[in-house]
Amino acid sequence: MKIGIIAALDLEIEKLKNQIIGMTKSETATMKFYEGKISNTDIVAAVAGVGKVNAAACTQTMILKHSPDIIINVGVAGGLAEGLNVGDIVVAESVAEHDMDTTVCGEPLGFISGIELINIPCDENITKLLCISAEKLSGVNVKKGVIASGDQFIHTDAQRARIIDNFHAAAAEMEGASIGHVCYMNGVPFGVLRALSDTADNSAPVSFKTFAEKASHNSIIIIMEFIKIMEETRK
Ligand code: ADE
Numbered sequence: 001m002k003i004g005i006i007a008a009l010d011l012e013i014e015k016l017k018n019q020i021i022g023m024t025k026s027e028t029a030t031m032k033f034y035e036g037k038i039s040n041t042d043i044v045a046a047v048a049g050v051g052k053v054n055a056a057a058c059t060q061t062m063i064l065k066h067s068p069d070i071i072i073n074v075g076v077a078g079g080l081a082e083g084l085n086v087g088d089i090v091v092a093e094s095v096a097e098h099d100m101d102t103t104v105c106g107e108p109l110g111f112i113s114g115i116e117l118i119n120i121p122c123d124e125n126i127t128k129l130l131c132i133s134a135e136k137l138s139g140v141n142v143k144k145g146v147i148a149s150g151d152q153f154i155h156t157d158a159q160r161a162r163i164i165d166n167f168h169a170a171a172a173e174m175e176g177a178s179i180g181h182v183c184y185m186n187g188v189p190f191g192v193l194r195a196l197s198d199t200a201d202n203s204a205p206v207s208f209k210t211f212a213e214k215a216s217h218n219s220i221i222i223i224m225e226f227i228k229i230m231e232e233t234r235k
Contacts, residue, residue: 001234002042004068004188005223006058008175011213012075015220016045021199031058031209033066040228044068048175052097052152056177059182070126071178073192074223076208076215078154078200080163081143081170086199086211089134089222092147092192093127094119096167096175096218099150109166112181118167120180126191129233133225134193145170147192149177153208154200172200193226195219 007013017023020036020043026203031054034045043067048058055073062068077090084090096110098120103109110118127144134142148169154160163169176192183190195215196205 004071052178076197077171077173077194079196090171096179099147123189
């Protein structure tokens with residue numbers, strides 16, 4: 001079993017990189033890939049850069065050059081669902097591209113031509129194991145729901161309301177849906193785990209700067225637990 005892990009930022013994956021044994025580093029099209037083992041599991045971790053195009057390029061490269069069996073997108077997000085606070089965890093049951101808009105041509109908002117979907121379903125087993133792993137972390141709420149991605153940092157009431165009303169999303173970020181989109185095209189099972197660095201409102205820019213590192217650390221603790229549980233279920 002080889003697990004691919006993709007983050008947008010170095011800080012979102014730093015703590016995981018430190019756990020990789022026998023690590024080799026490679027670079028394709030400016031993206032960095034780190035391969036090795038965590039415990040008995042083969043790992044390829046990558047830093048994609050921010051946004052949907054970077055994430056899509058990274059996912060397709062990872063699939064073609066590093067052959068992961070599954071891919072998990074990890075990192076931080078802005079919380080949208082009521083009751084969620086900075087530090088809480090959102091695990092995607094599906095992902096959507098909130099900035100995909102061909103409504104003027106008669107398609108519903110968010111419709112992704114080619115795969116003909118608005119919500120791309122995550123792998124049910126990965127999602128279940130991510131939730132079980134997240135629930136072991138004390139002091140945080142864990143919510144399963146839609147994660148919406150787009151090429152914008154969400155920080156206004158109008159942006160929040162538009163994504164909540166149209167996509168019923170629990171969190172917003174900038175990569176998960178494009179990673180899911182490429183995984184879906186390639187038949188690679190995927191999951192998305194995000195820790196909230198902010199609540200996607202006018203406090204978001206400052207909150208992100210203050211809490212991104214701590215939130216990222218928590219999401220890596222959860223990924224380490226996920227790897228452990230995956231190993232136990234394979235025994
Ligand atoms: N990643 C973390 N916080 C975010 C936000 N508010 N909008 C988009 N991506 C994010």
